[in-house]
Amino acid sequence: MSEPRRNAGPAVSFQPPDRILMGPGPSQVHARVLAATARPTVGHLDPAFVGMMEDLKVLLRRAFRTENDVTFPVSGPGSLGMEACFVNLVEPGDTVVVCRNGAFGGRMKENAERCGAKVILVDDAWGDPVDPAKVEKALKSAPKIKVLAFVHAETSTGALADAATLCRLAREHGALSIVDAVTSLGGVPVEVDTWGADAVYSGSQKCLSCQPGLSPVTFSARAVEAVKKRKTPVRSWLLDLNLVLAYWSPTGGARTYHHTAPVNALYGLHEALVMLMEEGLEASWARHRLHHEKLVAGLGRLGLSMQVAAPYRLPQLNAVRVPEGVDEAAVRRRLLERYGIEIGAGLGALAGKIWRIGLMGQSCTARHVLLCVDALADTMRG
Amino acid sequence: MSEPRRNAGPAVSFQPPDRILMGPGPSQVHARVLAATARPTVGHLDPAFVGMMEDLKVLLRRAFRTENDVTFPVSGPGSLGMEACFVNLVEPGDTVVVCRNGAFGGRMKENAERCGAKVILVDDAWGDPVDPAKVEKALKSAPKIKVLAFVHAETSTGALADAATLCRLAREHGALSIVDAVTSLGGVPVEVDTWGADAVYSGSQKCLSCQPGLSPVTFSARAVEAVKKRKTPVRSWLLDLNLVLAYWSPTGGARTYHHTAPVNALYGLHEALVMLMEEGLEASWARHRLHHEKLVAGLGRLGLSMQVAAPYRLPQLNAVRVPEGVDEAAVRRRLLERYGIEIGAGLGALAGKIWRIGLMGQSCTARHVLLCVDALADTMRG
Numbered sequence: 001m002s003e004p005r006r007n008a009g010p011a012v013s014f015q016p017p018d019r020i021l022m023g024p025g026p027s028q029v030h031a032r033v034l035a036a037t038a039r040p041t042v043g044h045l046d047p048a049f050v051g052m053m054e055d056l057k058v059l060l061r062r063a064f065r066t067e068n069d070v071t072f073p074v075s076g077p078g079s080l081g082m083e084a085c086f087v088n089l090v091e092p093g094d095t096v097v098v099c100r101n102g103a104f105g106g107r108m109k110e111n112a113e114r115c116g117a118k119v120i121l122v123d124d125a126w127g128d129p130v131d132p133a134k135v136e137k138a139l140k141s142a143p144k145i146k147v148l149a150f151v152h153a154e155t156s157t158g159a160l161a162d163a164a165t166l167c168r169l170a171r172e173h174g175a176l177s178i179v180d181a182v183t184s185l186g187g188v189p190v191e192v193d194t195w196g197a198d199a200v201y202s203g204s205q206k207c208l209s210c211q212p213g214l215s216p217v218t219f220s221a222r223a224v225e226a227v228k229k230r231k232t233p234v235r236s237w238l239l240d241l242n243l244v245l246a247y248w249s250p251t252g253g254a255r256t257y258h259h260t261a262p263v264n265a266l267y268g269l270h271e272a273l274v275m276l277m278e279e280g281l282e283a284s285w286a287r288h289r290l291h292h293e294k295l296v297a298g299l300g301r302l303g304l305s306m307q308v309a310a311p312y313r314l315p316q317l318n319a320v321r322v323p324e325g326v327d328e329a330a331v332r333r334r335l336l337e338r339y340g341i342e343i344g345a346g347l348g349a350l351a352g353k354i355w356r357i358g359l360m361g362q363s364c365t366a367r368h369v370l371l372c373v374d375a376l377a378d379t380m381r382g
Numbered sequence: 383m384s385e386p387r388r389n390a391g392p393a394v395s396f397q398p399p400d401r402i403l404m405g406p407g408p409s410q411v412h413a414r415v416l417a418a419t420a421r422p423t424v425g426h427l428d429p430a431f432v433g434m435m436e437d438l439k440v441l442l443r444r445a446f447r448t449e450n451d452v453t454f455p456v457s458g459p460g461s462l463g464m465e466a467c468f469v470n471l472v473e474p475g476d477t478v479v480v481c482r483n484g485a486f487g488g489r490m491k492e493n494a495e496r497c498g499a500k501v502i503l504v505d506d507a508w509g510d511p512v513d514p515a516k517v518e519k520a521l522k523s524a525p526k527i528k529v530l531a532f533v534h535a536e537t538s539t540g541a542l543a544d545a546a547t548l549c550r551l552a553r554e555h556g557a558l559s560i561v562d563a564v565t566s567l568g569g570v571p572v573e574v575d576t577w578g579a580d581a582v583y584s585g586s587q588k589c590l591s592c593q594p595g596l597s598p599v600t601f602s603a604r605a606v607e608a609v610k611k612r613k614t615p616v617r618s619w620l621l622d623l624n625l626v627l628a629y630w631s632p633t634g635g636a637r638t639y640h641h642t643a644p645v646n647a648l649y650g651l652h653e654a655l656v657m658l659m660e661e662g663l664e665a666s667w668a669r670h671r672l673h674h675e676k677l678v679a680g681l682g683r684l685g686l687s688m689q690v691a692a693p694y695r696l697p698q699l700n701a702v703r704v705p706e707g708v709d710e711a712a713v714r715r716r717l718l719e720r721y722g723i724e725i726g727a728g729l730g731a732l733a734g735k736i737w738r739i740g741l742m743g744q745s746c747t748a749r750h751v752l753l754c755v756d757a758l759a760d761t762m763r764g
Contacts, residue, residue, distance in 0.1 A: 011441065011659040013414075014434045014652050016424045026645060029423040032395075037646060038420035041411040041593055042398045043724045052396045059393065075595065076458035079620045079641040110619050205642055211423055213457065213595065213644030235617050237492050238461045257729070259461040260407060260587055262595030264419060265647060270396050277393040342425045347639070 022372055023344035024155050026205035026212045027360035036271035037264050044261040059273035064218045066192035071218040072248040075262050078182040081201030081215025084239040085178045088227045092116030094146035097138045099130040103156035103347045104180055108149045126349040129312040130161040139173040148175045153184035156347045158308045158319035167195040187288045187316035198223040207316055209361030210272035213265050288315040291364050298373035307354050318357040334379035341375055404754055405726035406537050408587035408594045409742035418653035419646050426643040441655035446600045448574035453600040454630040457644050460564040463583030463597025466621040467560045470609045474498030476528035479520045481512040485538035485729045486562055490531045508731040511694040512543040521555040530557045535566035538729045540690045540701035549577040569670045569698035580605040589698055591743030592654035595647050670697040673746050680755035689736050700739040716761035723757055
């Protein structure tokens with residue numbers, strides 16, 4: 001940053017450009033959700049607001065397909081939701097099995113280690129699904145595994161994990177499961193109770209098509225019990241379930257102040273969930289599947305192929321191989337400049353090798369598919 | 383929560399009630415800021431958005447009166463900003479002096495302990511300012527103090543600390559200072575560079591009159607150096623300055639993804655800061671002082687007195703003694719029901735003993751003062 005600007009910056013309002021969001025998130029936010037966020041701010045303990053919080057928890061339970069009492073949005077991005085799961089369930093000296101087949105599995109490892117855990121890694125190639133056989137072997141490799149952690153929908157690669165099987169394996173081996181559902185919630189089936197998952201976190205800005213900044217989480221009774229039985233304090237004051245639930249899920253006593261909730265962001269999440277329920281969860285999953293298939297077909301006509309094998313492909317996050325000799329960054333730049341379309345670059349092991357095309361929530365329509373395929377055809381020519 | 387609602391909640395949009403916000407925050411949010419937040423979401427790596435981020439850092443430096451490079455909004459509430467300061471600067475085994483004269487000093491102690499620090503407490507009565515003589519004694523009481531932590535504007539009591547003196551004492555004793563400026567920023571002078579403060583955090587929803595959910599922070603070069611020299615990893619992945627700065631303040635290399643920034647909330651903070659600069663910082667401080675004096679005079683005519691001695695009173699957070707025999711909760715309920723006015727209750731040691739009347743940012747006008755005094759006169763009668 002150049003010196004002269006430092007304390008003499010422009011004090012003019014910011015007007016964002018007109019974009020079509022087809023990257024790995026944020027997805028397009030509907031006008032109804034934007035309008036909800038702009039409603040007048042009220043107090044975080046206002047009786048009307050507290051009523052909205054209760055409705056929001058109900059809506060989140062429906063989205064997560066769970067009866068878990070402890071289901072609420074963490075006041076921060078998906079990475080803070082991830083941290084909420086790890087800091088509450090993991091204590092120093094615990095052993096944690098982490099599945100890593102992309103960037104977010106790597107982030108889980110980082111979190112577990114910063115909680116003082118011993119991590120057993122189960123590595124799979126970026127773009128491959130998590131291999132349940134390897135997970136089972138890892139779960140058997142140590143006497144007491146506290147947690148099995150895996151990413152349901154790897155946003156960095158577009159691969160889907162078999163969450164039902166992995167959560168079952170965790171239970172069979174007496175471990176709790178932590179599941180990253182940031183990109184899956186609303187786009188593909190997330191069945192928290194059927195799976196028997198213990199701690200699941202998501203993000204507002206993917207298939208829920210809300211503004212980024214909130215992380216819905218849900219904890220099973222078993223997980224809440226484990227938090228209550230901890231021998232050491234939770235390392236984060238803000239994320240300590242023992243404290244935050246006095247605000248989000250008071251039992252017995254009155255609701256008390258913990259932190260100032262992000263009031264307007266919560267209006268937006270509420271409206272986004274109302275819209276999801278109006279459409280219906282199954283209808284939303286079917287829509288994501290349908291347009292994904294159309295996108296893959298369209299890309300195929302351009303000679304483009306997918307990174308992930310068909311059975312494990314996420315409909316909402318399409319990892320597309322960059323053809324030999326194509327400058328992937330130049331194509332993305334031309335898409336943005338000519339058409340105002342944002343798609344994502346590859347991360348980590350797949351940097352430079354793939355594009356990530358999101359069909360998430362409001363960004364998953366026939367219009368988006370058509371536009372993206374045609375615009376790619378044009379911009380790949382130069 | 384009653385059973386039948388659980389998974390069959392109402393899926394209708396939420397319409398907040400019409401409120402006048404005169405509690406301890408959130409304060410009234412201006413229509414311009416609400417409108418900014420509702421602008422279309424763009425990607426967190428979009429070149430236009432990145433330009434806005436740079437402007438936002440410039441605006442925050444002006445608000446904090448600092449040249450600190452590392453000045454940005456943490457993606458969460460003020461409590462997360464507090465946590466960002468502690469987890470980066472405090473390592474297990476460090477000794478930290480914490481000044482506690484209200485609820486938020488207590489929260490600082492919690493944070494320091496969860497970082498593994500040995501805490502030396504400097505207690506003052508709730509409503510009294512921090513006593514620098516006690517602080518000096520505490521700083522001399524142990525061979526190596528890593529951090530002195532104090533609250534500049536105690537939101538729970540309305541007392542102002544002498545930040546210049548406390549930061550100077552910290553430097554003289556080779557300690558870093560952590561300063562809570564959640565309620566002070568924009569309302570009274572916050573002079574980060576003049577004080578020589580090392581880590582300062584604030585909140586969006588007080589005198590900046592932005593929606594709640596963001597925590598502006600600033601770190602001195604000395605503080606950043608201390609983070610780089612740590613012997614142990616920062617306990618929080620999301621808050622680790624070594625990682626988050628690759629997104630907010632890349633030096634040398636390209637800006638890289640760390641977490642998905644709360645795009646729309648940042649639009650709002652940017653607009654709120656633009657409005658603050660249009661008014662001018664000094665003008666904003668003077669406005670808070672002026673209306674505070676009018677409020678104290680008006681309350682005096684009702685026979686109400688202030689909890690905090692005049693020299694230490696925060697203009698933006700007025701702790702008013704509840705008269706003998708008055709049901710304080712009933713008055714607050716009547717204010718809300720009859721007039722839609724929110725004021726705050728006392729916390730902790732002052733619960734039931736005070737009301738907290740906020741005159742923060744857009745909630746600090748002649749209209750607010752007049753309305754509040756008249757409405758209190760009415761509702762105290764029954």
